[in-house]
Amino acid sequence: xxxxxxxxxxxxxxxxxxxxxxxxxRRLANANLVLYDALVGKxxxxxxPQARRLFVGKRAGRKSVDQETIHRSMVRAARRxxxxxxxxxxxxxxLGRGEEALALAKVGVPIEVIPGVSSVIAAPVPSDIPxxxxxxxxxxxVVAEHAEExxxxxxxxxxxxxxTVVVLMGRARxxxxxxxxxxxxxxxxxxxxxxxxxxxxxxxxxxxxxxGLNTLLIFYSDDGRRTSxxxxxxxxxxxxxxxxxxxxxxxxxxxDARPSPRGWKS
Amino acid sequence: xxxxxxxxxxxxxxxxxxxxxxxxxRRLANANLVLYDALVGKxxxxxxPQARRLFVGKRAGRKSVDQETIHRSMVRAARRxxxxxxxxxxxxxxLGRGEEALALAKVGVPIEVIPGVSSVIAAPVPSDIPxxxxxxxxxxxVVAEHAEExxxxxxxxxxxxxxTVVVLMGRARxxxxxxxxxxxxxxxxxxxxxxxxxxxxxxxxxxxxxxGLNTLLIFYSDDGRRTSxxxxxxxxxxxxxxxxxxxxxxxxxxxDARPSPRGWKS
Numbered sequence: 001x002x003x004x005x006x007x008x009x010x011x012x013x014x015x016x017x018x019x020x021x022x023x024x025x026r027r028l029a030n031a032n033l034v035l036y037d038a039l040v041g042k043x044x045x046x047x048x049p050q051a052r053r054l055f056v057g058k059r060a061g062r063k064s065v066d067q068e069t070i071h072r073s074m075v076r077a078a079r080r081x082x083x084x085x086x087x088x089x090x091x092x093x094x095l096g097r098g099e100e101a102l103a104l105a106k107v108g109v110p111i112e113v114i115p116g117v118s119s120v121i122a123a124p125v126p127s128d129i130p131x132x133x134x135x136x137x138x139x140x141x142v143v144a145e146h147a148e149e150x151x152x153x154x155x156x157x158x159x160x161x162x163x164t165v166v167v168l169m170g171r172a173r174x175x176x177x178x179x180x181x182x183x184x185x186x187x188x189x190x191x192x193x194x195x196x197x198x199x200x201x202x203x204x205x206x207x208x209x210x211x212g213l214n215t216l217l218i219f220y221s222d223d224g225r226r227t228s229x230x231x232x233x234x235x236x237x238x239x240x241x242x243x244x245x246x247x248x249x250x251x252x253x254x255x256d257a258r259p260s261p262r263g264w265k266s
Numbered sequence: 267x268x269x270x271x272x273x274x275x276x277x278x279x280x281x282x283x284x285x286x287x288x289x290x291x292r293r294l295a296n297a298n299l300v301l302y303d304a305l306v307g308k309x310x311x312x313x314x315p316q317a318r319r320l321f322v323g324k325r326a327g328r329k330s331v332d333q334e335t336i337h338r339s340m341v342r343a344a345r346r347x348x349x350x351x352x353x354x355x356x357x358x359x360x361l362g363r364g365e366e367a368l369a370l371a372k373v374g375v376p377i378e379v380i381p382g383v384s385s386v387i388a389a390p391v392p393s394d395i396p397x398x399x400x401x402x403x404x405x406x407x408v409v410a411e412h413a414e415e416x417x418x419x420x421x422x423x424x425x426x427x428x429x430t431v432v433v434l435m436g437r438a439r440x441x442x443x444x445x446x447x448x449x450x451x452x453x454x455x456x457x458x459x460x461x462x463x464x465x466x467x468x469x470x471x472x473x474x475x476x477x478g479l480n481t482l483l484i485f486y487s488d489d490g491r492r493t494s495x496x497x498x499x500x501x502x503x504x505x506x507x508x509x510x511x512x513x514x515x516x517x518x519x520x521x522d523a524r525p526s527p528r529g530w531k532s
Contacts, residue, residue, distance in 0.1 A: 014381075018289035021279065025288065051284040091387045115280075115388040117287060121357045122381040131408075137410035138416035140427075141399075150404035157423040163409075195398060219382040 005082040007030075007074060007109055009101065011091040011116020015201065017043035019117045024087075027114065031080035035074060039089030041201075048085065071103040078109045086195040091118040095144050095168055112125035119198050120166050127193035131164050140164040145173045145222060152180065171196065175214040271298075271348040273340060273375055277357040277366065277382020281467065283309035285383045290353075293380065298347035301340060301476055314351065337369040344375045357384040361410050375406075385464050386432050393459035394470040397430050407431040411439045418446065426451035437462065440482030441480040448476060 006025045011020035028034065028048040036045060038057030045053055054073065056065045077084045088096055092113060104111050120142050124131060133141045140163050143151040155165065167177055171194055182188050188211035197203045201218065206216050274293045277321060279285035292313040294300065302311060311319055320339065322331045343350045346435055354362055370377050381475030386408050390397060397406045406429050409417040421431065437460055448454050454477035463469045472482050
């Protein structure tokens, strides 16, 4: 018997609200309180009509709630109400905040983890780039762009062209990362894609090659909103796995059901 | 206007039926035909009560449907019925069969891809091992055990102790993989876990260290069913990230809501 509420750490999946799981829907429907991040879609929040909703996200250009405050809110909430949902975009533990789980466990608050569809898995779909493909890419590696000291030691030793590379929040450092790989022996014409604003309604996917990544220009206003995007003038149509072998063919996979995927013959 | 049906390549998520997405539920409810794999749970299939259901999975020790036959079935189905679901466990493109997407695209059958919760993401949850954790593991790499020639070139060059390693279907080669890592400089006491039968009701998670992986014994009957499991006699309680730094603390995350996770102080 426990005298505090259960906190569910729930992944909401990507912004598309239909990619939320049944289990997440159930927890949200019964929640008293939902603590949510910046990357959680509005439609997902509507699944918790009875709950008080508290934004605890971090967002560029705005004052964010510090982690200690979030911990305190969660512990307080757990002591008060029986059904608390801590809602994160994607999956709760892919670049999530494990320190929240730590803080809760330290004070004896019981938690459960409900996995979600990660953007690692969902964001590449519109690019026609499969994470793995027989004979082409036998695995994939996932890093985040936060700090060069975190992705460089992982990416530098990789065997060139051996697997698919996924960089979360990688747009700002795309040129650095592309150069790093090419210098290490990755083919410059390796297909590459950028899912821009993958967790928002404004999402689009830009498809290029490793050495073409620097030609994408995106303009932002002071408050962090995208104002315009300038694709390179030469039309890029290549659309293959980021880790191809020269002879392999990529699977063409569409999220919008057109019969002939781009870049099939490239 | 298209004259053939749409084939939805749908990930059902892990075996826990509540981890299926709303979008998958909707497609299954309206499907005429569901082609499903071995790793799809029975409860998920019940979500398609109107559909004809066709097993096209591969299973150890039994005659499996060959890939050409699956392609032909899918193309035929798409020409006949408007709503076909190709249902796979986990996510459709993590070690999925991209060649099916290729085969369909080649003959002009429109497809859509509906991502699912991958076992890459869900299977580690009960182990208390986070895929990433600040200061401990900045990323993760995913390989499959199929053939040594596929995982060795990926794992060997990795910077030791730099990220979390996920090996899909890795149980049979666990000793090979552990040795490979230790020889390359990974610490022998690196926490490690095996999610046994992660996509079935019989799932359990076995938690050890890198050099203790060989102490798990699992017995199978001739038809591939597990008959018994013998854990090592010395109680292993370590439960930390597979890619820790010596000083880092792991997040303790529970899927069954107990307040004090195993191995916290280890």
